Amino acid sequence: MTTEPANRELIEQIDSGADRVTARYRIYDHYVEFFVAEIIGWEAGDESRVLYPVKNAQSLPMDSTTNFDEAERYVEGSVKWDGCAHYYFGDEYAYLHLCGVGPAQQLATVITTVHRRCGELLREQGSETLDGEFEGG
DSSP, X not given: OOOSOOSEEEEEEEEOSSSEEEEEEEEOSSEEEEEEEEOOEEETTEEXXXXXXXXXXXXXXXXXXXXXXXXXXXXXXXXXTTSOEEEEESSTTOOOOOOSXXXXXXXXXXXXXXXXXXXXXXXXXXXOOOTTTTSOO
């Protein structure tokens, strides 16, 4: 997304209800970029090694990786100081397959959680945010 160096980078897991995701935040002066990947399991015998679907996986069940940088995008984007955001979903074509209401609710939870967290991260580093744009819902 951006070529300037981030002030800070943070990676954390989000419990979105039925499933978990991992989010990477890159914090800049007036905005935060994020990349979220869905957790599909843990490596056998080592629950500290999270498994993610691989970008452009060709096999079913899907190929997996423990390398977050090789993970398929669940949602990615940026949130500015004023609460305005850009979101890109799923694969390289922005396609995201959801089956039923549960996964749609998970997506809504993830987006809301990430949006609020971006506001917190901006305020933590001393950036002003627009009143009310990171609350509610």
